[in-house]
Amino acid sequence: MAEMEIDVRGQTCPIPLVECRKALKKASPGDLVIVKGTHPASRKEIPMACEAMGLKVLGIEDKEGGKEWEIKIQR
Amino acid sequence: MGEKTVIILHSGDMDKVYSALIIANGALAMGMEASIYFTFWGLMRLKKGELDKGPLSKMNMLGLGRQMIKRRMDRANVASLERLMNDFKELGGKIIACEMTMEIMGLSKEDLRTDWIDEWGAVGSYIQEARNANVTLFI
Numbered sequence: 001m002a003e004m005e006i007d008v009r010g011q012t013c014p015i016p017l018v019e020c021r022k023a024l025k026k027a028s029p030g031d032l033v034i035v036k037g038t039h040p041a042s043r044k045e046i047p048m049a050c051e052a053m054g055l056k057v058l059g060i061e062d063k064e065g066g067k068e069w070e071i072k073i074q075r
Numbered sequence: 076m077g078e079k080t081v082i083i084l085h086s087g088d089m090d091k092v093y094s095a096l097i098i099a100n101g102a103l104a105m106g107m108e109a110s111i112y113f114t115f116w117g118l119m120r121l122k123k124g125e126l127d128k129g130p131l132s133k134m135n136m137l138g139l140g141r142q143m144i145k146r147r148m149d150r151a152n153v154a155s156l157e158r159l160m161n162d163f164k165e166l167g168g169k170i171i172a173c174e175m176t177m178e179i180m181g182l183s184k185e186d187l188r189t190d191w192i193d194e195w196g197a198v199g200s201y202i203q204e205a206r207n208a209n210v211t212l213f214i
Contacts, residue, residue: 014097015154017104018162025166045105053106 001030008037009068016042017049020073024055027075032058035071043069079108080210083201087116088132089141089156095214096159102210103166111163112201114173117214118180121172121187127156160191169193171200 006023008016016037023033035046047057050073058072080102084095095111102109113121120126134140154162164170171194172187184195194200205211 010152011154012152014100014104014159018100018166021104021106021166022162049105 001032002028003032003034005034005036008035008039008042010038012039013041015039017045020046020049020071024053024073024075029075031075033073033075035073036068037071038068043071046071046073077106077108079110079204079208080212081201081205081208082109082111082211083213084111084113084117084120085115086132086214087119087129089127089129090132090144091214092117092120092126092129092156093153093159095212096156096163098212099168100159100163100166103163103168107209108167108169109163110169110171110204112171112173112196112204114176118173118176118182118187121170121191122182123186123188126160126188164191169204171196171204173197 004023004027006019008019011019016035016039020033020035023035027033037043043060047060050057056074058074061070062068063070080099082095082099084092086092099109099111120129130138131141131144170192172192174195174197177183
């Protein structure tokens with residue numbers, strides 16, 4: 001089981017969603033994809049996208065006093 | 076077959092091309108299929124080197140307004156249209172080019188970015204795409 005980390009800190013709509021999708025496409029079933037970002041809307045939209053695609057969000061963590069977030073997804 | 080978003084891009088204005096590509100990328104990113112039908116002024120943006128050459132839909136002011144918006148977009152770290160197009164293609168997005176517009180505008184296939192275009196068609200192609208789409212937009 002591999003782990004993939006993507007850093008979209010500082011990126012705005014729609015790049016965090018798009019990069020997350022690209023990583024999920026490359027990942028194999030069971031792999032972990034960790035997305036690090038700052039764009040506020042993507043913090044809720046990435047989990048929405050995962051739910052729509054039937055993927056499990058293992059956790060959402062806020063960092064740097066709420067300025068950054070980290071979302072862990074299982075492919 | 077999965078859910079689908081189909082967009083007609085009639086406008087060649089820079090801001091509207093952004094709308095189309097952002098929405099289409101969003102659809103792909105959220106697990107839908109997506110296609111964009113480029114027609115009329117929109118088709119001009121498929122000419123080689125012209126993707127980001129459209130004017131602003133409002134307050135273009137001979138290009139001054141456009142320049143100002145571009146600067147603000149750079150500052151806000153908004154992705155370029157070229158990048159959005161590449162992402163769209165990488166995620167499996169489909170581009171359809173309107174053949175009637177080509178005829179009207181006197182364009183041949185060599186004038187266009189054929190590496191982006193998946194299909195050449197007319198209204199029937201759009202309807203066939205949109206028939207089972209969940210989201211369809213005219214921009």
